[in-house]
Amino acid sequence: MRHLSRFLFVVCSLAVVAAVGVAAFFFWPHDLAAVEASASQPHGADLIARGRYLTIAADCEACHTGPGGQPFAGGLAFKLPFGTIYSPNITPDNDTGIGSWSDAEFVRAVRSGVGKHGEDLYPAFPYTSYALLSTDDILAIKAYLGKLKPVSNRSRASDLSFPFNQRWAVRGWKLLFVPWGQFKVDDRKSAEWNNGAYLVEALAHCGECHTPRGLLFQRKQGEALSGGEVDGWKAWNITSDKTSGIGRWSDDAIASYISTGHTDDHGPAAGAMRQAIDLSLSKLPRSDIDAIVSYLRTVPAQPSSYEGAVVSSVVPAAQTSQPWTPSEQGSGGLGEKIFEGACASCHGWDGSGQNNPRAALLGSHAVNDPSGSNLVRVVLQGSSDPEGTATTAMPAFAQAYSDTEIAALANYMIGHFGNQKGQVTPNDVAQAR
Numbered sequence: 001m002r003h004l005s006r007f008l009f010v011v012c013s014l015a016v017v018a019a020v021g022v023a024a025f026f027f028w029p030h031d032l033a034a035v036e037a038s039a040s041q042p043h044g045a046d047l048i049a050r051g052r053y054l055t056i057a058a059d060c061e062a063c064h065t066g067p068g069g070q071p072f073a074g075g076l077a078f079k080l081p082f083g084t085i086y087s088p089n090i091t092p093d094n095d096t097g098i099g100s101w102s103d104a105e106f107v108r109a110v111r112s113g114v115g116k117h118g119e120d121l122y123p124a125f126p127y128t129s130y131a132l133l134s135t136d137d138i139l140a141i142k143a144y145l146g147k148l149k150p151v152s153n154r155s156r157a158s159d160l161s162f163p164f165n166q167r168w169a170v171r172g173w174k175l176l177f178v179p180w181g182q183f184k185v186d187d188r189k190s191a192e193w194n195n196g197a198y199l200v201e202a203l204a205h206c207g208e209c210h211t212p213r214g215l216l217f218q219r220k221q222g223e224a225l226s227g228g229e230v231d232g233w234k235a236w237n238i239t240s241d242k243t244s245g246i247g248r249w250s251d252d253a254i255a256s257y258i259s260t261g262h263t264d265d266h267g268p269a270a271g272a273m274r275q276a277i278d279l280s281l282s283k284l285p286r287s288d289i290d291a292i293v294s295y296l297r298t299v300p301a302q303p304s305s306y307e308g309a310v311v312s313s314v315v316p317a318a319q320t321s322q323p324w325t326p327s328e329q330g331s332g333g334l335g336e337k338i339f340e341g342a343c344a345s346c347h348g349w350d351g352s353g354q355n356n357p358r359a360a361l362l363g364s365h366a367v368n369d370p371s372g373s374n375l376v377r378v379v380l381q382g383s384s385d386p387e388g389t390a391t392t393a394m395p396a397f398a399q400a401y402s403d404t405e406i407a408a409l410a411n412y413m414i415g416h417f418g419n420q421k422g423q424v425t426p427n428d429v430a431q432a433r
């Protein structure tokens with residue numbers, strides 16, 4: 001029901017956006033303003049190196065690589081509530097990629113979400129964050145992409161129903177929700193803080209996942225970084241809130257989590273975060289990671305926007321409870337039985353991760369969330385860090401268990417490791433599949 005009323009609301013709101021769109025038609029910068037790099041832009045190999053760094057920090061590869069496809073050659077599907085779009089090829093192929101694009105066209109695409117022929121692009125392409133990038137940096141990215149091997153791969157056309165296939169309506173949305181103007185350095189703050197702000201807000205676009213969205217898919221900037229959703233996963237509150245955010249995490253813990261995907265006492269990173277870390281954050285220099293931490297520390301605390309309290313375990317579970325052992329005479333129910341058979345060998349009854357610290361679940365947000373959204377998805381899809389092998393990585397259990405079994409398992413784990421009453425239903429599991 002909530003979904004239906006939400007849908008109707010979106011349709012009505014779309015009419016409003018379309019109206020703004022008509023107005024925006026005349027105002028949005030679709031003309032090709034000439035672009036030029038500043039005098040401080042590096043040249044030659046230095047420019048390519050800078051472009052490579054920026055492309056990694058912006059994680060262009062994650063979205064522009066299809067399953068099993070060549071990096072940057074496009075083809076990844078983005079399922080929107082009203083259809084599917086596919087990421088385009090951004091290798092320098094002349095016919096199917098961006099080989100023939102001018103600098104001005106490229107800057108306009110990344111900053112304003114406009115395609116080569118003036119068509120409006122959907123905000124699945126996070127130009128709402130990239131709008132803050134400097135012209136120099138966008139041109140450096142283009143210079144680097146231009147050095148890649150051209151791959152011929154025509155991306156599939158989007159498959160959207162009317163009225164959502166009317167790209168021009170996106171223009172109204174953009175007028176309302178895309179920031180105007182590039183990132184501005186705050187002279188009162190340190191160079192490190194400014195670098196962190198640029199990374200978090202623009203390049204690494206943390207807010208695209210971690211900021212809650214309104215009914216029109218716009219980021220609610222008043223609640224920036226207080227927790228969003230990607231493909232059904234919760235991208236937790238990363239403001240300095242002490243209960244539901246990361247206010248009690250040490251600097252080292254945040255740095256370790258965002259650069260390696262793991263930190264003692266807060267569990268591993270899975271899902272979209274795992275991917276952002278593998279392709280992007282783990283490759284950044286330590287100074288960037290420190291800068292991100294220093295900026296995050298100053299993001300005002302906000303309570304989480306999720307329904308129900310999702311607290312990240314304040315005190316590691318190991319200190320609050322005895323190590324968990326199977327209950328006497330095996331009376332623990334379905335969830336416990338599955339945990340014993342399929343999970344305890346790697347994770348340990350006490351959640352310590354046995355011999356693999358990356359498998360430690362203590363303090364993990366995933367086992368502290370009564371709705372179990374991430375927990376269920378990890379169990380269905382599995383997860384693997386780059387060093388993971390068949391014997392150490394988290395296997396996918398989608399085929400192994402029914403919805404009822406996974407729901408029971410999730411509720412058992414939330415009770416044991418999170419000390420809360422799990423509310424996972426078999427229907428939740430079916431939806432997550």
Ligand code: HEC
Nearest residue numbers: 058059060063085086087088109115116121122124125126
């Ligand atoms: C979160 C996913 C995501 C990330 C990250 C991302 N893109 Fe995209 N990009 C898309 C999608 C999806 C589209 C297609 C949008 C549409 O069809 O309306 C797109 C479109 C584009 C286009 C238009 C190409 C064309 O043929 O019309 C360019 C250029 C582009 N992206 C460049 C980049 C660059 C450069 C980066 C990194 C700085 C980047 N993208 C990062 C998802 C992403």
Ligand code: HEC
Nearest residue numbers: 204205206209233234235236269270271272273312365374
């Ligand atoms: C593509 C989406 C996406 C992007 C971009 C992203 N995150 Fe995440 N992040 C997630 C998801 C999903 C989780 C939950 C992972 C899990 O539960 O295993 C997460 C978890 C986290 C956590 C752990 C919070 C907790 O309470 O356990 C931190 C810290 C974090 N992200 C920081 C960042 C920072 C900083 C950036 C930008 C530099 C960033 N993330 C960019 C999706 C994203």
Ligand code: HEC
Nearest residue numbers: 267268270342343346359364366383384385391392393394
């Ligand atoms: C072969 C060893 C192994 C087995 C068996 C295993 N896991 Fe894992 N699990 C891991 C590893 C390693 C990670 C960390 C993965 C990463 O870093 O991406 C992990 C991660 C997780 C997470 C992620 C926590 C978070 O914060 O995102 C959850 C939840 C989880 N496992 C639950 C389970 C459940 C439930 C079972 C049994 C059905 C299970 N695991 C079986 C090794 C295992």
